[in-house]
Amino acid sequence: MNAITDFEVKAADGGPASLDTWRGKVLLIVNTASKCGFTPQYEGLEALHRKFGGQGFEVLAFPCNQFGAQEPGDAAEIANFCTLTYDVTFPVFAKVDVNGPNADPLFDRLKSDAPGLLGSKAIKWNFTKFLVNRGGEVVARYAPTTKPEDIESDITKLL
Template sequence: MAEEFYNIKVKRGSEEIPMEQFKDKVLLIVNTASQCGFTPQYKGLQETYDRWKGKGLEILAFPCNQFGEQEPGSDADIKLFCEKTFSTTFPIFSKLEVNGPNTDALYMHLKKNAPGIFGSLDIKWNFTKFLVDKNGKVVKRYAPITKPEAIEKDIEKLVQG
């Protein structure tokens, strides 16, 4: 399963980045949006990243415009907004789809390995979070209302484990 995870490639601008690049890292993967009620979670994500990046955590943000069209900007606009508004330093990838026929391979894998409530595979809204261990195993899925700081105990166990 981890092998499958590490074979996935994601886009950042014109670059294709293999998830293998994040081997031996604990990952918090989030679908994000700049014009959402949960957008202030970028601040919590950055604070969590600042606390844990030196201990083996990477936060990977994947903008998505599938929920109320709350991420209409270009990749460059999104990156600039996040850096200016929330001083983000974690990677923000190219916009992708998390549901439907054009679901990105990363999200197909995440949803299959950590279904939502009642076994649903759909992502319900922006800022759904997935925690992945150092071996590429999807450990847990968190609802959009779960703040990044509430996940830190789970992150701590994985970075120390």
Template sequence: MSKIYEFTVKDANQNDYQISDLKGKAFIVVNVASKCGLTYHYEGLEDIYKKYKDKGLEILGFPCNQFGGQEPGTNEEIQSFCSLKYDVTFPILNKIEVNGSDADPFYKYLKETAPGVMGTKNIKWNFTKFLINQDGEIVKRFGPRTEPKEMLEDIEAVLV
């Protein structure tokens, strides 16, 4: 069994969200922000979610304010923004840190297991995406500028 399923994170209401509940599903993990030049990625991610959720794909959004202070809101404000502005229906979880000593343990694991370009472990910016297959293996790490639609081939490959 993959170590990824050992993690528990918090949802936006501070309730436990067990990653083990995703066993047998492919999923995308993405750090998100409401005031970023890449915030429009919500739209593409939601399109992917609507298209593939019934085929076993989940998306987990983790708000983070570490990049230019671009996610200053409370969990409630972030939920409202995502719902009203982008009609997001995939889970937007608890606001966390993804880098540094206070980084969420789940994100520490993701970064260690799937380093970025040239082996960098830190998340470079908002909307860095990780694709995980049904066995809990991280298949690919996508940089912030990778448009959600550019992930389709990889997503479809893990859903086969």
């Protein structure tokens, strides 16, 4: 089975982006939204990114508009919001679907490797988080209600 870092995704500008760029790093992959009750988690995600970035950790954000249409903007609006509101410095990719027939293959793989409660594959809401080890294997899935700071000890173990 391929590592998560073997996937190609779309950059915010719509061009191709290879996750190989982050091979050998611990990753926290998150589906995000700018107008969600969990949006303030951007602050915690950025704090993790700044704290552990120099140790081989990276947050990768994938905006998604599938939950309550809470990510209506285009790539420029999303980037602007993330930068101006939360001073986000980690990568924010192109908007994706995480469920359904048009789900991005990366998220199909994440859901398959780390099912939710009772084996559910579907992502229930924005800010579902997937922790990936240095070998590109998904090791944990966290609910939207799990605050980024509550994942810190799991990240530390993988670093």
